[in-house]
Amino acid sequence: MGVRTRTGDSFALPVAAAIAIGRIGCFVGGCCFGTPTSLPWGVVFPQVDQLPRHPVQLYEAAFHTVAAVLLGAALQRQWCRGQLIKIYVVVYAGWRFLTEFIRPEIRLVAGLTWYQWASVVLMAGFGWLWYHDTRKR
Structure with a gap:
């Protein structure tokens, strides 16, 4: 198509x-919830159990909202022209790696x-691309 500029x-x-x-949809739907917590903002997802759980959906929604801003x-x-998607x-991936510790995943x-593990691969791969691109400039 002849596109010669970075589009990321x-x-x-x-x-x-x-x-x-x-x-936000995950929170409303009650999926993708976190591990049980005693923190005051724990949320009970009745379709799962009666334990207050980390609302990791809201943590992630806040992260992405701040990222978008x-x-x-x-x-x-x-x-950082040409590097924003990599950053x-x-x-x-770093955020997701950390929040996985409060998610009930296998x-x-x-x-x-x-x-x-996917986060580690993504951080390494995109980190290398970012580093490689900044070295070329």
Whole structure:
């Protein structure tokens, strides 16, 4: 199609906003909940059990909302041009790696979940791309 410019920056903000909205849907639907908690903001999902659980859907919605705002500011100010999608994926993968510790997912190798292993691969891959691109400039 003859496109000769990087397009990832144009996808970063809409992806962050879409995931934020999707995670609100997860919260309303009662899926993707966290592990039991004694924190005052724990939420009971009656379709699961009567235990207050981490509302990880809301944590993630907040993360992506903040990311969308920061990505919008970066786009407007032309910060990190051509790198925003890479930065977003690396930071999100790091966030997801950490929040997996409060999600009731099956632990695989080394006590990590499949999502944590995927996060490690994504952080390494996109981190390498980001590093490689900044070295070329």
